[in-house]
Amino acid sequence: MARRPAGQSQPTLDPKGGLFVFHGKDAFLRADYTHQLRAKLEETQGEIETIHFDGTRDAFADVLDECRSFGLMQQHKLVIVEAADQLVKDTGRPLLERYAQAPVEAATLVLRCDIWYKGNGNIDKLIIASGGEVHKCEGLAPNEAAAWAIKRAKEHHDVAIKRDAAMLLVERVGQLGRIDSELGKLAVDAKGGITREMVAEAVGMTREEEVWSIQSLILSAGPEELLTQLRTILVNSKQDQSVVTLWACMDLCRKLHSASQALHQGQNPASVAGTLKLWGQSKDAIMHAAKRIHPVQAGRLLSLAVEADRKNKSGLGRADRLLERLTLQIAGGTR
Template identity: 40%
Template sequence: MARKMPAKSVTLDADVRVLALHGPEEAIKKEKIDQLREALEAEHGEIQKFIFDGKIATLAEVFDEVRGYSLMGGYKLVIVDPADDFVKAHREPLERYAQSPVDHATLVLRSASWNRGNLDKYIAKVGAVIKCEPPKPAEAVARLVARAKDVHGMSIDRPAAQLMVDRLGVHLVRLETELDKLAAMAGALSPKGRSMKSAGGIDRAMVEQAVGKSSDEKAWEVQESILAAMGARNASAGTIVTKVRELIDLGGQPEILVMYFVADLARKLAVGGQMRAAGEPEGAISKALKLWGPRQRLFMDVLRKVGPDGGARLLDMALTADARSKSGFGPAGRNLEGLCVQMADVQG
């Protein structure tokens, strides 16, 4: 069995005696616990599951349950959730336990954070330490396609799944919840008399209608337009101002909100410029700023153009324009247009 590896690389079996699941992705933690439970049931038959709140449970309470034999004589699965504070307070006793665990129970430590140390080494010999992170966008799309088929018996177009990831991000709990809603809609919209299992699929039009754009997606709509204008071969103040006016007049975006999104773009360029000046590769910059695909290429083109000093100047200009608008020094639209003129003049 693989140890101390990313979640997708680990298959859990009935030999696991201690398991640590940490990271922000709750859906993967649940998936791994379900996988472990199924393996234990296949080996031991019916098992008993006990869950302790790691914020209030004592070490004695948890160890008494783990070490004690079940009155029914079955195998036990004992989960501490959340285990962040519990592990921090009882690391040494947990290290000793992991060196000699009982053979009639499995202890699961489920936490958001995890500090590596000797406990990892001891757990790896009798189980696994698994980091549960959100998947990459392409992996999230693939999981949505698979879940639609396996759980709901219907298809989802890949462009539809991609749009869900673009709008909602890559956290699986939210994606799976929205997919379940869409599947219910698709079943309800299927011809009368057809079961949901025989219903059609989920297409991009349904996602566009039912899945709202996240604030990040709305921000990127504005920022992509401005980046495209800044990165154009013949970029000018007029090009950027025209694009901003289109977003406000035709796209229905409030001037104050556009100003906020422009300031956020300036912040990203400033951070990216500092990282680039420090020698960080573009891949690391993209990961830190959550950029991928066409957005990544567009952003990097502009970042190379403005340079680290230009990014810092852009941020200062954006903060000044935002402060002027909030303080009543001129209409927000005029301050925004003035900022666009300044942005066109920034070069590395």
């Protein structure tokens, strides 16, 4: 999930503003801001009329004509334009600049799009000067997303969720749309509120989290603990984990081999980690192991992983036995 910096304030969404721009890759957040704005308009204007336009096919002049015309029931209008960036081109730009200086009071215009170009800076200033707002919808920082989940659970799903549970949900899922979907599922059985245990059990780890949990185990656990945990992963999971586990071993050996070679050649550790796309805990653990292992030994481990993968795909041996042997070989080779 793309995240905006922590500490950035939530949008005011003042219904007195006549023009709003919600731009960014998070379509759910764009829709959520629009929903919040609509609710505030209904509080101040009563029932409102909603009209939708598509920036890829509708003319901006038609959009503005709709804003300026009166509806049959004299209701306040909420005019929403998707792919609005397509309208702010050529002849559309001066039209928007003029409208932004004096939006009509009988309508609220919302422009939504994935991309809002930096060249629109003058338009942004005009929108803000007239009481409107421009918001980038690129997701929330983890702590803000957790706060959003707590509020969303209470207001939309009629259930409470503890903060540690909300933080785990954000970590597991990420995108607000998926968080909302998981909240709906969890709310069904959450009689006393959603706990961290419920999230851990009901919301699966991402593929990246699964892979790193296996790699971390190989790099840190002793032989007995490693085999015990490996058997737990392979036996207790609802799905066959042998493929994921074998892939995690292959990926770990590949990264160790590449990192050990680069470090042996005197390359900058930070640059090596960046090239291999390592970050967080995985970066520290894998780079530390790569410093300890010689490139030749790392190459042998990679060959062992490739051979184990070949045998597994050819049906030569039991997957659990192949993985037990391979994980012990990798663990022993990186100590």
